[in-house]
Amino acid sequence: MNPDKPLGPVVAVSVGKMSVGISEPSAAETVEVGRLCAVPHEDSNSWLIGMIDQIRRTPESSTEGPKVAMMDVTMIGQFISRDKGGGQFKRGTDAYPRLGTACFHLDGEHLLKLLQSVNATFDPQERFELGTFTLDQSARASISGNRFFQRHAAVLGSTGSGKSWTVALLLEKASQLKSANIVLFDLHGEYQPLSDEKTGFSQRLKIAGPGDLKSPGDDVLFLPYWLLNRDDLFSVIADIRQETAYNQASRFARHIFDLKAEWRDENGLDEELASMTMDSPVPFEIDELIERLEQDNYGMVPGARSEKKGPWNGLLTKPLERLRSKVADRRNGFLFQPPDQHLEPDWLQNFASRLLLAGGDHPGIKVIDLSEVPSDLLPIVVATLARIMYQIQFWTVSEDRLPFCLVCDEAHLYLPRQDQADGLQTQALSSFEKIAKEGRKYGVSLLVVSQRPSDVSTTILSQCSNMLTLRLTNNLDQGVVRRLLPDGMQGVYSALPILETGEGLLLGDAVALPTRIRLDAPNCRPISATRDFWLDWTKQSNSEDTIAAAVAAMRRQSRQVN
Ligand SMILES: Nc1ncnc2c1ncn2[C@@H]1O[C@H](COP(=O)(O)OP(=O)(O)OP(=O)(O)O)[C@@H](O)[C@H]1O
Numbered sequence: 001m002n003p004d005k006p007l008g009p010v011v012a013v014s015v016g017k018m019s020v021g022i023s024e025p026s027a028a029e030t031v032e033v034g035r036l037c038a039v040p041h042e043d044s045n046s047w048l049i050g051m052i053d054q055i056r057r058t059p060e061s062s063t064e065g066p067k068v069a070m071m072d073v074t075m076i077g078q079f080i081s082r083d084k085g086g087g088q089f090k091r092g093t094d095a096y097p098r099l100g101t102a103c104f105h106l107d108g109e110h111l112l113k114l115l116q117s118v119n120a121t122f123d124p125q126e127r128f129e130l131g132t133f134t135l136d137q138s139a140r141a142s143i144s145g146n147r148f149f150q151r152h153a154a155v156l157g158s159t160g161s162g163k164s165w166t167v168a169l170l171l172e173k174a175s176q177l178k179s180a181n182i183v184l185f186d187l188h189g190e191y192q193p194l195s196d197e198k199t200g201f202s203q204r205l206k207i208a209g210p211g212d213l214k215s216p217g218d219d220v221l222f223l224p225y226w227l228l229n230r231d232d233l234f235s236v237i238a239d240i241r242q243e244t245a246y247n248q249a250s251r252f253a254r255h256i257f258d259l260k261a262e263w264r265d266e267n268g269l270d271e272e273l274a275s276m277t278m279d280s281p282v283p284f285e286i287d288e289l290i291e292r293l294e295q296d297n298y299g300m301v302p303g304a305r306s307e308k309k310g311p312w313n314g315l316l317t318k319p320l321e322r323l324r325s326k327v328a329d330r331r332n333g334f335l336f337q338p339p340d341q342h343l344e345p346d347w348l349q350n351f352a353s354r355l356l357l358a359g360g361d362h363p364g365i366k367v368i369d370l371s372e373v374p375s376d377l378l379p380i381v382v383a384t385l386a387r388i389m390y391q392i393q394f395w396t397v398s399e400d401r402l403p404f405c406l407v408c409d410e411a412h413l414y415l416p417r418q419d420q421a422d423g424l425q426t427q428a429l430s431s432f433e434k435i436a437k438e439g440r441k442y443g444v445s446l447l448v449v450s451q452r453p454s455d456v457s458t459t460i461l462s463q464c465s466n467m468l469t470l471r472l473t474n475n476l477d478q479g480v481v482r483r484l485l486p487d488g489m490q491g492v493y494s495a496l497p498i499l500e501t502g503e504g505l506l507l508g509d510a511v512a513l514p515t516r517i518r519l520d521a522p523n524c525r526p527i528s529a530t531r532d533f534w535l536d537w538t539k540q541s542n543s544e545d546t547i548a549a550a551v552a553a554m555r556r557q558s559r560q561v562n
């Protein structure tokens with residue numbers, strides 16, 4: 001800011017906005033959309049800070065004075081400078097500039113002073129650094145970790161804009177805390193380096209793929225079928241839906257309930273499970289279910305004189321066939337072929353502990369590798385994990401609850417907009433929408449990450465109090481961000497398509513100044529590099545062997561050789 005060289009006077013003021021007339025052609029050339037400007041407030045120690053939204057050339061015929069351009073500005077805060085240097089930034093303003101007051105560019109040491117004071121808005125204990133301000137890269141940008149995780153957040157940006165790196169950075173920062181509790185759904189297995197034995201900081205849990213069934217390692221996670229709720233289970237095991245196949249569904253439900261009740265009684269849990277329903281996460285044996293259904297479908301029942309066909313005879317053939325093929329499909333092994341221990345009473349507790357324990361010997365950051373889960377089952381797997389964790393948190397005594405965050409990478413794949421969701425996705429959505437609406441009270445938050453915000457559930461996105469938006473080139477996607485955030489701030493929105501890779505805008509209450517941030521690169525980087533096609537084609541080639549190995553992996557449905 002050069003006090004000798006004002007841009008021009010304030011010529012119009014409205015709620016949260018002002019217009020400034022620029023008189024000098026040389027000044028008009030220096031202003032830029034998205035940069036900051038300042039107007040001294042009556043109280044001489046304070047400045048009203050604004051962001052430039054729009055610059056218009058005034059028609060030559062204008063009679064409003066000797067201006068060459070007009071500048072529209074959104075007021076974003078107030079800077080109270082201290083005599084000894086430094087100062088305090090306050091978001092929002094309760095004061096308005098007077099007409100005729102001079103407006104200045106905010107740059108150089110004044111800008112640096114302002115940006116440094118922005119960080120001080122939050123208590124040092126609750127904030128962490130994410131990068132540097134684009135406006136002045138010598139100033140570090142930090143955000144409030146409390147506010148960012150408190151009421152759901154989103155990281156949005158077109159493909160290759162830097163979302164996965166941002167997620168890795170957020171996790172890396174959180175991992176420095178004693179017991180950060182975060183579960184990341186990793187759809188492509190790209191976050192593996194975060195669990196590297198030497199340099200990593202997270203625990204990797206892999207949902208069992210076909211190659212893990214024979215001798216599963218310690219990091220393999222099974223999700224036994226009995227954890228699924230009724231609708232999910234019916235859709236997965238036999239493609240039956242309550243509405244269209246009510247009779248078949250009720251027969252399945254009858255047997256499942258009986259089997260669960262038998263397990264309950266055998267294990268002496270009748271008191272604990274007195275109000276058990278078919279939806280309760282209680283084990284039963286799938287083979288036993290198949291046997292009972294077969295008996296219904298093919299067996300005979302005693303009649304008046306001799307044996308006769310029972311009431312279910314021939315009515316369950318189709319769902320039974322589907323059930324058998326689903327159970328035998330090795331890709332579904334993580335559901336239907338869990339190790340025998342899943343029938344033991346303490347299995348559920350061990351399972352929940354692996355997902356939820358944090359602090360002490362337990363790395364609180366958990367990366368769940370879903371790369372070998374068949375894509376049609378993805379919504380159910382993610383939703384079931386989320387539902388179980390949420391329920392455990394719900395039933396934890398409130399003073400003992402350790403908050404946790406679920407990071408949903410590639411959320412458009414399993415949390416789509418309601419009108420685009422298929423059956424399984426609709427069921428997954430309801431679990432997540434519940435967390436989005438009620439999770440805050442129980443210390444459960446979501447971090448939704450997506451390259452297609454216009455395809456992600458609006459209910460979930462609209463509950464996000466903070467949005468870290470990286471480059472967004474698609475109009476529809478930009479529209480979503482625009483709709484979810486306050487009016488005005490054109491200067492901020494207009495930057496969305498031109499942000500560089502790894503540059504973002506944090507909008508929400510976790511940041512004092514909504515401006516562009518150059519995000520730091522994480523130390524542990526996801527395996528998501530953007531390939532240099534042209535260069536790679538100059539130096540790399542492939543071979544019969546690589547293709548043969550890929551064909552074998554495709555047959556095995558596993559990249560692992562064992
Ligand atoms: N903060 C950063 N600093 C420097 N380079 C970055 C940064 N973030 C991302 N990049 C570069 O961009 C590439 C792609 O980033 P990333 O994998 O995070 O994209 P993405 O938004 O997750 O894409 P997709 O939607 O396809 O998953 C990285 O491999 C890296 O080269």
Ligand SMILES: [Mg+2]
Pocket residue numbers: 163164528
């Ligand atoms: Mg990514």
